Amino acid sequence: MPYICDLHIHSKYSRACSKELTLENIDKWAKLKGIDIIGTGDFTHPAWFNDIENQLEEAKSGLYKFKGSDSGTLFMLTTELSCIYKQGGKARRLHICILAPNIDFVKKLIKELKDRGCNLAADGRPIIGLSAKELLKICLEIDENHLTIPAHAWTPWFAIFGSKSGFDSIEECYEELSEYIYSIETGLSSDPLMNRRLSKLDNITLISNSDAHSLPNLGREANVFDLQEASFKKIFEIIKDQDKKKFLYTIEFFPEEGMYHFDGHRECKISFSPAETKKRQGVCPQCKKLLTIGVLNRVDNLADRTTDKIDEKRIIPYKSLIPLQEIIADSLNVGKQSKKVQGEYFNLINKGKSEFNILLNLSGGDLNNITSGKISEGIMRVREGRVKLTPGFDGQYGKIEIFSLAEKSIDLQSKLF
Structure with a gap:
């Protein structure tokens, strides 16, 4: 049975997010959208975690429902953390999604982060002074059967491959722990075909989520899994194993609609393709400042094959929607x-x-x-x-x-x- 899953959203406690993002409203809007399983988002925020504990109840193994609701919507315990640190002589800024198998995992992670001085009440997506690798190590010590997933992997800022503060590979970021990164989130400005131009991502499962900051944006990207019985474990296994029989397809933005597809300078209304940026040597012709290098250009820089060399039979299908x-x-x-x-x-x-x-x-x-x-x-x-x-x-x-x-x-x- 196909389950549509959006596993990265935010709550009303995240910066620049709608105050309408309550669990009750998310439950209702997920049904309107046709989303079967949705992330809670922001589980490290104390007030939001209190809502999760008091307003949700376990319905399936590792999945929860809003108490008293007959919507059929299931919730997965999820959050996004902002890792800002230095590595390799460079400032790094990465957003990382954590998909948790149960409440006990969440409680233990919250304790570990608090013990390290992280201010979890500051924001639904808190800034933590830990490296992405340190965060992964903490999560693995709590339970290996969770998912640590680099969010919107190509966004110039706050992404593992971002042009401003990212890395050139998963291995450069996570070193000896790279084997525990099973998946990346492609983000709104890239699609699976763009990502598959990197052969080093062949064994990485590509997922897509809305990263919604408001109710109407829920499900603007999503994943469709074939599940006989919904559970965290089943979804974990599909993503970990890149199970092409049970991972039916992803639902995508047209990547051009994303905020960082092309290069450019918004203040000067300058938008360039990678080829045009190269001609201009990466400089805005109006103000002479450096252009923000977008996702398409960054993919071009890291890719080792062209689109026509990708074996589409081996990749999980996708559908682009508006x-x-x-x-x-x-x-x-x-x-x-x-x-x-x-x-x-x-x-x-x-x-x-x-x-x-x-x-x-x-x-x-x-x-x-x-x-x-x-x-x-x-x-x-x-x-x-x-x-x-x-x-x-x-x-x-x-x-x-x-x-x-x-x-x-x-x-x-x-x-x-």
């Missing part, structure tokens, strides 16, 4: 926060069971029965990859055009006359 609210907004040519979009979104969810069911499963005919022909066409175009992409850069999201300006102009004229 969140339903964005599709509705582009179809109606209005902002996604507008009442019109919000009304149609919940109307569609009510009729189509869940967002993922609508985006992945309903036929064109079924879609036409529950929404306008324009929105139905937009969903089918996204499903087929028929979209125009303008890459994001230097912290600015990319733009995706489902309907051209000419098509939108025709629609506007038809409304006027």
Whole structure:
């Protein structure tokens, strides 16, 4: 049975995150989205961990449910930690996801971090003065059957391969403990095919998660596992073993939509492909400051093969999608926060069971029965990859055009006359 899993999100206690991110709301929105298993996020934060202990109860082995809820949503105990330290004569900044097998693991990790002077109450994603390797060692000593996963692996800042403060390999970062890194999170600005250009990642399982800072962003990336019986152990084994039979596919952003796909300088509105950056010697032509080197360029620098040399039969498949609210907004040519979009979104969810069911499963005919022909066409175009992409850069999201300006102009004229 396919389980859609989003294993990296945040709570209301994380910086720049919505105050609506409560366990009760996450439980409700996971059902709207069609997410079967969702991370708790932020389990090291004392107030959030108190909520976890009081509001969740174990439903499956290592998986939890919101007390009194009949949503069917399962929670996995997860967090993200910010490791800032020096290694190899360079400042390193890495975000690391921890997927925990049980409450006991969480309690022991919290104690170990507190004993080392970490201020866990400062933020849902706290900064800890430990190296990524030290953190892994602590977690392994508590229980080897957990998952330590470098988050959004290619983001320029705060990532294992980031151009600003990362490493060139997992081995450079984790040294003799590298064998315990079974997986990396690809992040919004890269997709699995880009990552598979590095042969040294062949034995690393690529996962995708939303890293959501608000409820509507839950599930914007996710993983789909075939589970006969849901449990932490089963998911751990699928990821550890890169089980291609049970890891059905990942759900992805179009990487161009991510904030760091291209190189650039946001203040000067400069966006460059890797080839253009090379011509400019990495310098912004407007202000002469160094450009922020994006994910595509960084992949180019570390890759040892081209896309055509990848054996796609050996990799876990993926599907690129756009969140339903964005599709509705582009179809109606209005902002996604507008009442019109919000009304149609919940109307569609009510009729189509869940967002993922609508985006992945309903036929064109079924879609036409529950929404306008324009929105139905937009969903089918996204499903087929028929979209125009303008890459994001230097912290600015990319733009995706489902309907051209000419098509939108025709629609506007038809409304006027």
